[in-house]
Amino acid sequence: MTTSYDVIILGAGAAGMLCAGEAARRGRRTVIIDHAEAPGEKIRISGGGRCNFTNLHSTPANFLSQNTHFCKSALARFTQHDFIKRVEAAGIAYHEKTLGQLFCDESARQIIAMLVDDLLDNGAELLLETSIQGVASKDGLYHVETSRGAMTAPALVVATGALSIPKMGATGIGYEIARQFGVPVTETRAGLVPLTFAPDLLAKTKALSGLSVDPALVTCGKTSFREALLFTHRGLSGPAILQISSYWREGDSISVNLLPDGDVYATLRGLRHDKNKSLLHNALATLIPRRLAEMIVADTGPDLPLPDISDARLRDVHARVHDWQVTPIGSEGYRTAEVTLGGVDTAALSSKTMEAKNQPGLYFIGEVVDVTGHLGGHNFQWAWSSGYVCGQSV
Numbered sequence: 001m002t003t004s005y006d007v008i009i010l011g012a013g014a015a016g017m018l019c020a021g022e023a024a025r026r027g028r029r030t031v032i033i034d035h036a037e038a039p040g041e042k043i044r045i046s047g048g049g050r051c052n053f054t055n056l057h058s059t060p061a062n063f064l065s066q067n068t069h070f071c072k073s074a075l076a077r078f079t080q081h082d083f084i085k086r087v088e089a090a091g092i093a094y095h096e097k098t099l100g101q102l103f104c105d106e107s108a109r110q111i112i113a114m115l116v117d118d119l120l121d122n123g124a125e126l127l128l129e130t131s132i133q134g135v136a137s138k139d140g141l142y143h144v145e146t147s148r149g150a151m152t153a154p155a156l157v158v159a160t161g162a163l164s165i166p167k168m169g170a171t172g173i174g175y176e177i178a179r180q181f182g183v184p185v186t187e188t189r190a191g192l193v194p195l196t197f198a199p200d201l202l203a204k205t206k207a208l209s210g211l212s213v214d215p216a217l218v219t220c221g222k223t224s225f226r227e228a229l230l231f232t233h234r235g236l237s238g239p240a241i242l243q244i245s246s247y248w249r250e251g252d253s254i255s256v257n258l259l260p261d262g263d264v265y266a267t268l269r270g271l272r273h274d275k276n277k278s279l280l281h282n283a284l285a286t287l288i289p290r291r292l293a294e295m296i297v298a299d300t301g302p303d304l305p306l307p308d309i310s311d312a313r314l315r316d317v318h319a320r321v322h323d324w325q326v327t328p329i330g331s332e333g334y335r336t337a338e339v340t341l342g343g344v345d346t347a348a349l350s351s352k353t354m355e356a357k358n359q360p361g362l363y364f365i366g367e368v369v370d371v372t373g374h375l376g377g378h379n380f381q382w383a384w385s386s387g388y389v390c391g392q393s394v
Helices: 014-025 041-049 072-077 080-089 109-121 173-180 199-208 239-245 264-273 280-284 290-300 311-322 378-391
Strands: 002-004 007-010 030-033 052-055 094-096 101-104 125-127 132-138 141-146 149-153 155-158 189-191 212-220 223-231 235-237 254-257 324-326 339-341 362-364
Touching (some): 007 141, 014 030, 014 378, 041 052, 052 080, 052 378, 072 378, 080 109, 080 378, 109 125, 132 173, 141 155, 155 173, 199 290, 212 239, 223 239, 235 239, 264 311, 280 290, 280 311, 290 311, 311 324
Parallel strands (some): 002 149, 030 125, 155 362
Antiparallel strands (some): 094 101, 132 141, 141 149, 212 223, 212 254
């Protein structure tokens, strides 16, 4: 028994559900299927359970891709303000946390309910706990074999997400489907992920686990982020590190300014001039967290009173605070990564519809595509925007 539809959507995440609502609203007979027990699992866990659903300041500059222009069309046609209107219409209270990041006042489940209600109210079917067993194209139709039986449709939308957070059911099936139909996939790697240290550096920093510095200025190459930093038992995390991880490659060093609004050399030299007899680590601890001050001082020599500290030593301490050079050995990988960098090559897709150029009726949206946002709601905005423009086309 084969069930016929106008649109089959694989993946009931953020992009897939918004796309389903749009397609169904246009009168398209739409089905959305997912192997999970519940829809929108990454929405549910995001933002500490409150879902950072978009960012007031989201622009194309907040996205990484081999083609940085690709995201512009979708982001312009369905903006963060368009999604905010839907949130408000659904009666969901929200607030701005920092840097334009918008969160639900109550629960991420409200966003999931809004999306599910919209697609169901417009006549789409939602099939959960349904596995995909095969996909083929024949006679202008896509044939999808599932654990619930066979389905066909002239339009197939791949919204299966990517490899990040496999415990939530993430798989690479979207890439497999792309390759099956000759759609290229760029190199993929973990993004927005904590970075890890080699054992010798970890031996020094492990005692700092749980300590945060806010703000810190973290730089890799020509890219910098000024946000909070967190020492962990494996290395570094916190928003500034998650952001820079998307630009970091194995072997790269990063520069960390632990006091971007201060001047360690000038401050300590001034204290010494005033004949302050504090030990060096105590004086430094007035500027940065004490445990961090103790580690830095220990790396530069004996802990002496300020009057006994030379200018050269003060410059050394200054450099270690304002330009700490760190070479991570890796990241924590997809296990904790918030996103996957890379994916379905944008050169193979239409930026206006998300349709594969070489395969009529085949679409890719959301995280499976080589478009990755900065931390802070931008990746959800890409899901909404890409899902919308696809839903207007299928």
